[in-house]
Amino acid sequence: MTFEFNTYDKWDDARWAAIEPLYREAFPHGAKPVGILRAMLDKKIAWLHTGYLDGKLAAMAVTGLSRPAAERMLIIDYMAVDAGLRGQGLGRKFLENIRDWAVRKHDIQAVLIEVEAGDTEEDAARVHFWEHCGFRVTEYVHQYIWLPEPYRAMVMPLTRDFTVTDDGQALFGRITDFHRKSFRKRESEGV
Incomplete structure (x- = not known):
């Protein structure tokens, strides 16, 4: 089996047409509209990742960075694996x-x-x-005003000196900041 990983920083309608069914299946509620995803790439605040197994789309993700640079973290906004391929280690890979x-x-x-x-x-x-992938769950539970279900942050430290100094609320501040930037209409608004 051949696995091919790709990262894109530019929107492509044909590429999205191949990815969108997996995105919609995995995120029937709470998914960002396509126009917002496209704007995130156009504003250079996000990347689109794909994983192909033997030439067939098997996984997709949307990611972005948190600031400041000295404490930079990658935020996984969305990640999905084809339902028929789950349980085989593909998500971890x-x-x-x-x-x-x-x-x-x-x-x-x-x-x-x-x-x-x-x-x-x-x-x-x-x-x-x-x-199982190495993330740690935090205690703080965040309730968005526009979503019915509560959320919590999970973090995978990659350096020895990375520490969570509170119950996860500061991490959620980074996630919320990323979401705010995602929905801003113009780059001139501080993106």
Whole structure:
């Protein structure tokens, strides 16, 4: 089996047409509109990643960076693996490719994600997957005003001196800042 990892910093409608079904299947609720995703790449605040297994789309992700540069983290905004390919280690392999790319290109200190903080089996399975990949769950639970489910931050430190100094609320501040930048209409608004 051949796995091909790609990272894109420019929007391409044909590429998105191939990726969108996986994105929609994985994120039926809470997904950013396509226009916002496109603007994120146009504003140079995000990247689109794909993983192809034997020439077939198997995984996709949208990532961005948090600031400041001295404490730079990669934020995984969305990551999905084709449902028929889950449980085979592909998600972990895809994540490792994303992490290695971010370390090489952006000298990141950690990888940061947000996961549902509910008590369903599906929520627990997601947390377990991320923990299995090396992430640590934080205690702070964040409730967005526009989403019904609560979320918490999980972080994968990549340097020895990286520490979480609170219950995760500061990490959520970075995630929220990234979301704000994602929805800004113009680059001149401080992106």
